[in-house]
Amino acid sequence: MAKKIKSLRPKLVAVTHVPTNSGLVQPVGSIGQLCRESDVLYLVDACQSVGQLPVDVTQIHCDFLTATCRKFLRGPRGTGFLYVSNKALSANLAPLFIDLHGASWESADTFQPIRSALRFENWEFPYALILGATEANRYALNVGIENIAKRNDELCGTLRSQLTQLPGVRLLDEGNRLSSIITLFSDRKSADELKAALAAEHINTSISTHGAAILDYDRKGMFTAAIRISPHYFNTEDEINMLVDTLKRILE
Numbered sequence: 001m002a003k004k005i006k007s008l009r010p011k012l013v014a015v016t017h018v019p020t021n022s023g024l025v026q027p028v029g030s031i032g033q034l035c036r037e038s039d040v041l042y043l044v045d046a047c048q049s050v051g052q053l054p055v056d057v058t059q060i061h062c063d064f065l066t067a068t069c070r071k072f073l074r075g076p077r078g079t080g081f082l083y084v085s086n087k088a089l090s091a092n093l094a095p096l097f098i099d100l101h102g103a104s105w106e107s108a109d110t111f112q113p114i115r116s117a118l119r120f121e122n123w124e125f126p127y128a129l130i131l132g133a134t135e136a137n138r139y140a141l142n143v144g145i146e147n148i149a150k151r152n153d154e155l156c157g158t159l160r161s162q163l164t165q166l167p168g169v170r171l172l173d174e175g176n177r178l179s180s181i182i183t184l185f186s187d188r189k190s191a192d193e194l195k196a197a198l199a200a201e202h203i204n205t206s207i208s209t210h211g212a213a214i215l216d217y218d219r220k221g222m223f224t225a226a227i228r229i230s231p232h233y234f235n236t237e238d239e240i241n242m243l244v245d246t247l248k249r250i251l252e
Contacts, residue, residue: 001031005038012041017055018048021183021208021228022216023156023173025053032061041088047071047080051136052152052180052232054145063088072180072232075136076129084117095120143233151233152180155240159231162244167251172220182229183208188251191225197250198227203243205229 005013013035017028028044035042043064046055051072057065065083069075084093094103094113102119103111113119140148160182163169168188173181186194191207198205208228210217217223231240 002034005034005040009038010040012043014043014045016045016047018046018053018179018181019213019216020048021172021181021213021226022175023178023181023183024175025049025177025179028060028062036061048179048181051140051145051148053149057083057085069133069136072230073133073136073140074232076132078126079129079133081133082117082120084120089115089117089119099123148233152231155231155233155235155237156180156182158237159229159240159244162240163247166244166248169247169251172217172222172226180231182231183226184229185222185224185226186251191227194227194247194250198243198246201242201246203246 013031015026015028015031017026018024019026032042032044034040041064042062043066044060044062046065046067048071049055050067051074055065055067062083063085066080067073068080070077070079092113098111098113098119099122101123102121103113105111156178160171160173160178163171163182163184168186170185170187172183172185184194185191189197195205195207206228207225209225210223217226229243
C-alpha cells in the first residue's frame with residue numbers, strides 16, 4: 001500500500017474499518033500513518049466498528065470518519081455521524097451540496113463555509129432520531145467501549161470454536177484480528193433456509209449476499225449467500241450454546 005500511495009499519488013485513500021462480512025478488522029491506524037507521511041487525505045468507514053470496538057481518530061490519523069448509529073451502537077435507523085479533522089477544515093474543503101446552514105452566501109458567485117464541521121450538516125434534521133442516537137452513545141460509553149470489545153472477543157472466540165465443529169460448516173472469517181461479525185457457509189443448507197430455521201427459534205441472524213462482497217467471495221470461491229451472525233456484549237453464554245445446538249440440529 002505504501003508503494004501504491006507513492007506511485008499513484010491518490011487524492012484520497014478510503015478504507016472500511018470492519019467489512020460487512022468475514023470478521024476482518026483492518027489496520028486503519030497503520031494505513032493512516034502512511035497517508036499522513038504522504039500528505040494524502042484519509043477517509044475511514046467505521047460503520048461496523050463503532051459500538052463494538054474502540055475507535056480513536058487521533059490514533060487512526062484520519063481526516064474523515066463516517067459511521068451509522070443503527071448497527072453495533074444500537075441507535076435509531078436513519079442516523080449517523082461524520083468526523084472531520086482540523087486539517088480538512090483548514091484546507092477549506094466543503095461538501096458538494098451545501099446550504100445556508102453550512103455556509104454564508106457572500107456574493108452572486110461566492111460562498112464562505114462555516115469554520116467548523118457544521119459545514120457538512122444540512123438544515124433539515126430528524127431531531128427525535130438525533131436524541132435517540134445521543135442516548136445510544138451515552139449507553140455505550142456508560143458500559144465502556146473497552147468492556148464491550150473484551151466481552152465481544154470472548155463471546156465470538158467461544159462461538160467460532162464451536163461453529164468449526166459443526167458438520168458441513170465453513171467459516172469465511174479471516175485476519176489477524178477478528179470482529180464481532182461471523183460469516184458462515186453451509187454446504188448442507190442454503191443461507192435462506194438457515195436464516196428461516198433460526199428465526200423460527202427466535203434467533204436473529206442476517207444474510208450476507210455474494211453481491212455485497214463480490215471481490216472477497218469470488219476469491220474464496222463462494223458464489224452464493226452466507227449467514228452472518230453478530231453477537232454483542234449483551235448476549236449470554238447460554239444463548240451462544242443455544243445457537244450452536246440449534247444449528248447442529250438443523251444441519252444433521
